[in-house]
Amino acid sequence: MTTTTTTAGGVKVVKPTVTSYINDYWGRVRGGDLGGLPAILGLVVLSLIFGVARDTFFSGLNFANLFNQGAIYIFIAMGLVFVLLLGEIDLSAGYTSGVCGAVVAILLTNHGWDWYTAIPVALLTGIVIGFGLGFLVAKIGIPSFVVTLAAFLGFQGVLLVLLGGGTNISTRNEFFNSLNNDNLSVSWSWILTIVAILGYAAAQFSRVRSRAARGLVTDPMGIVLMRIGGLAVLLIVATAILTQERAINPAINSLKGVPIVVPIIGFFLVLWTFVLGRTSYGRHIYAVGGNTEAARRAGIPVDRIRISVFVIGSFMASIGGLMAVSRASSVDPNTGGSNVLLYSVGAAVIGGTSLFGGKGKVINAVVGGAVIAVIDNGMGLLGFSSGQKFIFTGVILLIAASVDALARRRAAATGNR
Amino acid sequence: MTTTTTTAGGVKVVKPTVTSYINDYWGRVRGGDLGGLPAILGLVVLSLIFGVARDTFFSGLNFANLFNQGAIYIFIAMGLVFVLLLGEIDLSAGYTSGVCGAVVAILLTNHGWDWYTAIPVALLTGIVIGFGLGFLVAKIGIPSFVVTLAAFLGFQGVLLVLLGGGTNISTRNEFFNSLNNDNLSVSWSWILTIVAILGYAAAQFSRVRSRAARGLVTDPMGIVLMRIGGLAVLLIVATAILTQERAINPAINSLKGVPIVVPIIGFFLVLWTFVLGRTSYGRHIYAVGGNTEAARRAGIPVDRIRISVFVIGSFMASIGGLMAVSRASSVDPNTGGSNVLLYSVGAAVIGGTSLFGGKGKVINAVVGGAVIAVIDNGMGLLGFSSGQKFIFTGVILLIAASVDALARRRAAATGNR
Amino acid sequence: MAATPLLELNGINKAFGPVQVLHDVSLSVYPGEVTALVGDNGAGKSTMVKCISGIYQIDSGTVTFEGNQVAIHAPSDASALGIEVVYQDLALCDNLDVVQNMFLGREKKRGIVLDEPTMEQMAGDALASLSVRTLKSLRQLVASLSGGQRQTVAIAKAVLWNSKVVILDEPTAALGVAQTAQVLELVRRLADNGLGVVLISHNMNDVFAVSDRIAALYLGRMAAQVKTTDVTHSQVVELITGGRSGNIGLPPEKPADFGGDVVDITPGGDK
Amino acid sequence: MAATPLLELNGINKAFGPVQVLHDVSLSVYPGEVTALVGDNGAGKSTMVKCISGIYQIDSGTVTFEGNQVAIHAPSDASALGIEVVYQDLALCDNLDVVQNMFLGREKKRGIVLDEPTMEQMAGDALASLSVRTLKSLRQLVASLSGGQRQTVAIAKAVLWNSKVVILDEPTAALGVAQTAQVLELVRRLADNGLGVVLISHNMNDVFAVSDRIAALYLGRMAAQVKTTDVTHSQVVELITGGRSGNIGLPPEKPADFGGDVVDITPGGDK
Amino acid sequence: ACGDDSGSDSGSSGGGSTAAGKVGIILPDTKSSQRWGTDDPKFLKAAFDAAGVPVEIQNAQGDKTQFQTIADGMISSGVAVLMIVNLDSGTGKAVLEKAKKAGIATIDYDRLTLSGGADYYVSFDNVKVGKLQGEGLVKCLEDKKYVKPVVAELNGSPTDNNATLFAEGYDGVLDPKYADGTFQKGPNQDVPDWDNAQAATIFEQMLTSNKNIKGVLAANDGLGNAAITVLKKNKLNGQVPVTGQDATVQGLQNILAGDQCMTVYKAIKKEADAAAELAVALAKKQKPTTATGTTKDPESGADVPSVLLDPQSITKETVKDVIADGFVTKDAVCTADFAKFCTEAGIS
């Protein structure tokens, strides 16, 4: 072990090697600092259970289905992560998505607007809703649970009124319906995959370079390469599977390529991860969620932050709504209702976001959403009766969560809580 | 102002007079320490709104309806107060009530049990459920949101399975159906009212006496008498209204007396208020909710407390379930579903219970439940379409909560938060 | 000596509900000087600091900064004026690490991106100057720091900025011997650079070692504000515990004035 | 002097994940004596206290109480043995009042009903003995107390009980002059009543004023445990800051031993 | 056990083999009516088992996302015939189109998917159901000889399209009566989620604000029972006729006791058998012969080959028909409390 010591901030530092880095990581894991591992472990366990029970679970077709099925929860959960980071809750996220979905469907179908005008209006609706909720919470001081419970009821009514009391509206716009139904062409699939890998690599290298230039400790180059390699392998394998022919009857209709919704999820994942991790706005969200009083004393505009997270929450819910409507090619008074809200909050929480604020990442929403989607998808394949299905869904959810909880018990035992 | 000074614990104390006591109280209110005032204010505002809109709102019949309609939420909310006091949540409370309701209906109707055997079994079911939930939360360490989300799904399934996939089961047991439908006789109504007033007076006086015997400061006798008098007036007026004839067609059928469910609510209100306020178990619940680590360091068995609040929560949910089934004289797969959960949590929160733990009283659940019941009841009288009804319910809920929030803003301004 | 006060409080009153915590308090902070604020536990020192920094709203009274009357409604107003505070209850975000806490609310950026390397370097420099020896990493979460380490972070956070007034509420309470010496030296250095410094401390040795003036609070009233050179150790202790010493301090106690406050330990029964 | 130690720690190790905080620490607490535990910020004093009281589980080592080896897995085990602790992070419930906090976990009851009058009286007595002057009411919520008032409540809470060992982690840090004197007197009185007392403090005057023995921690290692009468003020400071003084203390520093710990202030980049 | 997969599928994909392909069936929910949870799975399973065709029956539990997820699953597991009861036409259409792209034959069961282009349609006429309810209520009120009775309507879930169809049916009967002054229009409310507990509160408030209610058009037996409970509390049961639907045990008992005036019996077994027959033929790659009627899709204007069945109005006199049909058992209906009424109604 060669430990080159440099100076940073007048304090001597030790340059880590690949071995020391891995030892360090392993030490942290053994000490209970598990990060996203347990949720991913839960995902693997679930997939194995379903894969063993039904071999179609591992088919390319089913793999592709997963994305379209989970997208709605993932988008809403991404927005909820922001709200939960502040220790708030948005019970109305489900129906917000429904209302925005209804807006887009009405504009497209009843008013004959085009998608590029209708979609922005729907997204704007989401933003306005979020602003209203945030204002009531931050400025009037009503607890978010009550505000969003009222909104939950209110939007349910708005949806009914918009849809004229119970009818449903079909969307017939090709582009709009393709969003959460169709796939990228094979060549575009590969192009985006390559771009993603190169982008990640560039970000990693530039970070190492800027730290090294300052004389600060950097991650060993080996580790950086391993990270990039890992991501590359993952993405390439996934793309390879998704670009296989997966149509049941290829003669009638060819079905291949990465679902269009995947790059959209990817885009928001990168965007929000960047916002939370690399901007001062994101830092302030964590601060307000961790200790509102400390944040206030540090001069952070707590109220504005609070409003903004509701805006982001409702904005993402509106995207979730668009995806739900696109997938169903229609909107009805139940869009965004039933289990959508609880599944979405569940997705965020299972991924590791705390309901008490200050702890969580956007990737949590994606992993948690994947857990929810896998459960839903797998239960669908098993063919239980309705009652059994509810029961098994509950049990499976509990198993996934137990994996997480038991893995984290070590953490508690070592005092890292 | 005569200030008699005595000694307590070696420290000089000042004996308050009625005037100083009232000044003190008024000072606290102006300083923002409002207690239950805002929720009660909200209740009054709502009643006025509905009373102006429909004069039947203030009829004796409607007043009696309120109790039967709100009882379900109140019972579930009372249990939820315990869960919320620990900063936990029980999303499954609604379906727990449904399952327990189904158990009692099946035993009564399908198996011909009598009410005095069937009801205990249903309550026991609730206790067992609560133990299971609490165990998973406290011992395995899964967040309560996830455990009870799983239970929410699972019990929905159990309910379906119990009801054989969706049938309705009617209950035909007279006694059972009377619980949340019928009234006490006029004489019993008065007897219970008198007993309640005398009991309260006795408790107040004995407290003053025991403190005085120690040489500790006591509330001035004038204040004690005012409290007792206030309660007496309230109860007597309510009883007087409820013992009036209120039948739609008095020729066919006489309808008067306090609804049977009122003394049941009263019993649990007193019981749980006593437990929370006057026993060390209650004290420990507040401690764990306020600062789990401090409670643990004080040697409080945190895990056992955590399990116990889920037991109480599910037990009260089971009573709520019995009341729901009694009222509808039947159970169906929707019993305890739909809005029951959100309304119940809403009842607890509107009453002033914090979702973050450590703050709340059982009376909150009753007041909050009354707010919910009044909204539901009033909306029913107004005869809106379904969509409008949802919207107005949301708006009204928001108004009630704003009264509360705005009243409390002074508190924030003076630093008492 | 110093010409006009940098910061001047006049007739400040503050009550929490029925409890009057500050009565008509006045205080002057001069540039280039260390003003020690002393007083018994619960005298109202921290409350006064929080009034200055905008955490609490004052009920009445005026605050004058650099000759202009100012209204401070929020902590951000105070820091905009150039008032920096180290609070007794340290107000750190447990879920953030040391560097993140030190730059909270004033992050260094390059474009819109946080400039982590710069912040890390500056934080390291600031901590190194305070004799921090046992901190394992600048990226350690504040939740896992020892009491003294937390306090050092809070102090380092306040001195990172070019401010005009620095107020430290019992900054050395949890510090070790070496660190205490460093902090006192830092306090002196800040004043010598022309800043106005307010130091709250219960340790008379520290107070006499670095302060130019001493202001003594007694039960929410300003008992005296004197030059350090004009008083003795025991006089200050008398001011703290009794509100007066010889001919300085508050007028002789009339029972009616303080009686209620001092003795009223169990009013109104329990709630 | 004192025959056998009341409480004895042997070879205690404790790590948080990859960070080893206590290395092979031993400590003896004798009845009727005050043992001062000193050490730099982050030396591991509070961690050691939490290991004794069962908040943290030790990784290895033995704890002997009154001659019997004991396993302390939870704070309730420690209080069952008769070990009472005042923590540095005070561990009070902000949503409870002063009396409720002082009796937390050990409420006085009459039947199943809480005996509020008795508790209120006992709490009043205990606080009065600690020179508390500014507490407005025993029914005030702890959240609204000043720093020193909170500390007094925590101390009063610990001395209410008949325990055999009392451990105080920097009890006087936030206290005023008079209160500090009272607490030191209390500490002495407890020891004179035959209890074993452990006092953690950064204030050497206090340490020399009341302690019979001094144990010095240095970077998680026990540098020395000596009689107070055998060492001087400056020797103790050397032990704290350097781990050795003359021929007492740890063997001369080998870079390999401490190198990593001391210098490694920015490892692994940010997360 | 009812919806369990028959287990005889060996991952066979939409079959060029001689064996019949698998049939996938998606039911809508468990809350709007008990049939989806109990009756349909039972009868369909029995019919397919008898024909020796593997079948997979799932319930979307009122959730359209799940509905699509289940459909995706069935399509990817290679069913030969997909039979759906849509939750709404939009989702239904999306599913049907996906299935058609995969070369799967499609059947609309019970509800027509507008513009869905399903190959076949099997159903009761839901508007007809509503019509029977309306006519039943009119008859009961006429029997009571009330003058200008006030009629309250308890509609089904506002989000359920079928509830809209039922309402269309009974309003078609009642509106002319309101118009000509025979009846007086009373309060009219939807019951979210068909929730019986909410129905009780809603009806209680109707009665409080309008004490003259003399007839209740309740959209199904559960809602009817909720209204009856409130009426009982006010000792008005039996005097105020209440309607229902589904011929549940509860509804039949209420009819026998005289508290409910009628219910609508949909011979679900017949409907299930008809649908199964169609599906079996399609799964065996035969041309079905039973779809003799057609239904015009009001949206696309296409004629969908259909099997249409008639709902039946049930009153006290005809309760025995339901039992004779095997839809419910005598034991279930004629419990101790009702034995007397059963004899009265001629059930043996």
Ligand SMILES: Nc1ncnc2c1ncn2[C@@H]1O[C@H](COP(=O)(O)OP(=O)(O)OP(=O)(O)O)[C@@H](O)[C@H]1O
């Ligand atoms: N929010 C509040 N509500 C009611 N009383 C309060 C509140 N905050 C502080 N107090 C009271 O005000 C008085 C002054 O408190 P403060 O914290 O200013 O004291 P201090 O001088 O800083 O004492 P210490 O030296 O112990 O830190 C105390 O008696 C305290 O109990």
Ligand SMILES: Nc1ncnc2c1ncn2[C@@H]1O[C@H](COP(=O)(O)OP(=O)(O)OP(=O)(O)O)[C@@H](O)[C@H]1O
């Ligand atoms: N949960 C934890 N995870 C990681 N490191 C920790 C944790 N708790 C404490 N530490 C580290 O252990 C070391 C010892 O901490 P401890 O609180 O015991 O110090 P101390 O001697 O009490 O210091 P002080 O005098 O400042 O109170 C510190 O470096 C601290 O950062």
Ligand SMILES: [Mg+2]
């Ligand atoms: Mg203070």
Ligand SMILES: [Mg+2]
């Ligand atoms: Mg410490």
